[in-house]
Amino acid sequence: MNLYDFTIEELxxxxxxxxxxxxxLTRVCLKRIHETQKQLNTFITITxxxxxxxxxxxxxxxLKGEKLSPLAGIPIALKDIFLTKGIRTTCASRILDNFIPPxxxxxxxxxxENDTVLLGKLNQDEFAMGSSNENSHFGSSRNPWDLERTxxxxxxxxxxxxxxxxxxxxxxxxxxxxxxxxxxxxGVVGIKPSYGRVSRYGIIAFASSLDQVGPFxxxxxxxxxxxxxxxxxxxxxxxxxxxPVPDYISCLKKDVKGLKIGIPKExxxxxxxxxxxxxxxxxxxxxxxxxxxxxxxxxxxxQYAIPTYYLVATAEASSNLARYDGVKxxxxxxxxxxxxxxxKTRGEGFGTEVKRRIMLGTFVLSSxxxxxxxxxxxxxxxxxxKDFDDAFKTCDLIVTPTAPTTAFKLGEKMDDxxxxxxxxxxxxxxxxxxxxxxxxxxxxxxxNLPIGLQILGPHFKEERMFQLGYAYEQATEWHKRTYxx
Amino acid sequence: MHITKELIHHLAKLALLELTSExxxxxxxxxxxxxxxxxxxxxxxxxxxxxxxxxxxxxNVLRPDEAKKTFGITDLMSVVxxxxxxxxxxxxxxxxx
Numbered sequence: 249m250n251l252y253d254f255t256i257e258e259l260x261x262x263x264x265x266x267x268x269x270x271x272x273l274t275r276v277c278l279k280r281i282h283e284t285q286k287q288l289n290t291f292i293t294i295t296x297x298x299x300x301x302x303x304x305x306x307x308x309x310x311l312k313g314e315k316l317s318p319l320a321g322i323p324i325a326l327k328d329i330f331l332t333k334g335i336r337t338t339c340a341s342r343i344l345d346n347f348i349p350p351x352x353x354x355x356x357x358x359x360x361e362n363d364t365v366l367l368g369k370l371n372q373d374e375f376a377m378g379s380s381n382e383n384s385h386f387g388s389s390r391n392p393w394d395l396e397r398t399x400x401x402x403x404x405x406x407x408x409x410x411x412x413x414x415x416x417x418x419x420x421x422x423x424x425x426x427x428x429x430x431x432x433x434x435g436v437v438g439i440k441p442s443y444g445r446v447s448r449y450g451i452i453a454f455a456s457s458l459d460q461v462g463p464f465x466x467x468x469x470x471x472x473x474x475x476x477x478x479x480x481x482x483x484x485x486x487x488x489x490x491x492p493v494p495d496y497i498s499c500l501k502k503d504v505k506g507l508k509i510g511i512p513k514e515x516x517x518x519x520x521x522x523x524x525x526x527x528x529x530x531x532x533x534x535x536x537x538x539x540x541x542x543x544x545x546x547x548x549x550x551q552y553a554i555p556t557y558y559l560v561a562t563a564e565a566s567s568n569l570a571r572y573d574g575v576k577x578x579x580x581x582x583x584x585x586x587x588x589x590x591x592k593t594r595g596e597g598f599g600t601e602v603k604r605r606i607m608l609g610t611f612v613l614s615s616x617x618x619x620x621x622x623x624x625x626x627x628x629x630x631x632x633x634k635d636f637d638d639a640f641k642t643c644d645l646i647v648t649p650t651a652p653t654t655a656f657k658l659g660e661k662m663d664d665x666x667x668x669x670x671x672x673x674x675x676x677x678x679x680x681x682x683x684x685x686x687x688x689x690x691x692x693x694x695x696n697l698p699i700g701l702q703i704l705g706p707h708f709k710e711e712r713m714f715q716l717g718y719a720y721e722q723a724t725e726w727h728k729r730t731y732x733x
Numbered sequence: 734m735h736i737t738k739e740l741i742h743h744l745a746k747l748a749l750l751e752l753t754s755e756x757x758x759x760x761x762x763x764x765x766x767x768x769x770x771x772x773x774x775x776x777x778x779x780x781x782x783x784x785x786x787x788x789x790x791x792x793n794v795l796r797p798d799e800a801k802k803t804f805g806i807t808d809l810m811s812v813v814x815x816x817x818x819x820x821x822x823x824x825x826x827x828x829x830x
Contacts, residue, residue, distance in 0.1 A: 487791065555770065558767070577813065595752060608768075621771070624777075628777050630784060681788065
């Protein structure tokens with residue numbers, strides 16, 4: 249077994265026992281990155297020197313016998329949407345191509361406090377807008393399971409990098425499914441925490457009422473360790489909620505007997521790939537055997553989730569992206585007047601999908617259309633949230649497929665934006681309601697492409713999702729399968 | 734609701750995005766198709782429903798009005814594309830006759 253195949257927990261134990269050093273582990277990851285970067289195009293910036301420096305520093309501290317965090321010396325990577333001081337942060341956009349942030353996001357500050365090793369910044373869809381990692385100024389990332397296919401998006405490379413064993417854990421963001429769908433398509437574990445659980449300070453904003461930060465890992469336990477390190481109230485984020493963070497690790501071994509699991513009938517539709525349906529049904533059977541109570545529920549407004557999301561999210565995005573004007577930072581186009589500078593900078597600096605969404609958002613908020621579109625969507629959002637609130641009165645958790653299909657081919661959905669948007673159907677409602685969602689492997693299709701199971705929970709009940717996820721994972725072997733090298 | 738090239742041109746002006754004529758045509762067709770699909774929401778009865786703009790029960794999150802040191806000028810100026818003597822330089826804003 250290669251060093252990079254071990255989980256964070258196993259590596260942490262090896263580091264504690266001084267069987268390996270962080271420097272050794274970091275070098276193994278860097279070698280892996282160099283071997284696979286050309287094929288996968290996962291990294292936008294590789295911070296090799298800084299990574300080795302941190303690793304050596306942590307090794308020194310450990311030799312002195314000082315107590316360290318379970319994540320100390322573990323090499324991880326961050327989606328290029330996280331501001332990292334002094335380290336180029338592009339958001340996969342030409343408009344931030346050479347942007348060097350003057351400050352760190354809170355999540356990275358916390359990871360530094362935990363002495364993690366940063367390997368670099370990961371590719372993504374530009375400004376987190378996309379479901380395939382194809383909308384990147386730096387080219388598409390590819391799925392390690394099949395290089396002709398996308399890793400999903402927008403945190404595609406964050407999922408692919410873990411699946412390909414380039415890093416031992418990573419972080420992405422999820423606004424409409426951008427952690428969960430790539431986790432499903434790359435066969436790794438990912439979690440979108442509850443809205444307000446993790447600080448958004450220093451995370452480049454797409455849709456401020458929907459965005460959340462979350463980790464990817466090889467196992468449920470690894471993801472629990474990573475979430476624990478970054479979750480919690482932050483005074484610098486006014487949407488951060490001051491609730492205590494449970495010890496997620498201690499919640500893992502809990503029995504699932506008697507846990508009530510709701511299966512929403514609206515998620516088992518005609519467009520669902522047969523092998524996905526089969527794998528998810530299989531997972532539900534396993535969960536039933538573990539002692540949980542399964543019942544069918546209804547989330548009646550599911551069919552309105554996509555229009556609701558694309559009206560609300562684009563409206564918020566059009567506002568958030570107004571700041572990119574070439575004045576104080578980022579790309580600045582050559583122009584003779586200020587107005588021309590704004591228009592050219594934004595016209596040249598933003599990619600196609602970003603401009604599409606800015607215009608959609610501008611339309612939705614504009615005079616004469618605001619009530620019919622943005623306000624209407626915000627009202628339907630209330631109904632979507634209410635569907636979940638009602639469901640959680642009689643269920644502890646909800647289980648669904650993550651995506652209607654397994655990983656699709658590069659270029660397959662680029663000609664029709666609506667086709668791309670429809671692939672978000674099962675993940676999108678979660679963000680509208682602000683709820684947490686965990687995804688973990690539950691099978692493979694006939695082409696050996698991964699299928700993810702989605703577990704949804706009530707607000708701030710991530711520990712309950714980990715409880716079920718861990719029990720299911722330990723009762724199955726899916727997480728042990730790695731992609732053909 | 735039909736999205737025309739003229740409406741796209743108007744939206745691009747509002748959003749300060751310079752688009753080519755080709756882009757305007759393409760976006761008009763795409764947005765027309767998308768808005769057409771989004772009209773689905775009109776099926777939903779929202780007559781007594783309050784809009785949700787924000788999902789957590791937080792309101793007016795404030796901090797004490799105390800001056801704090803956050804970033805130094807050098808840090809912030811380090812990312813400015815063009816600056817002179819501590820000021821951000823941009824193309825002409827006002828035309829003085």
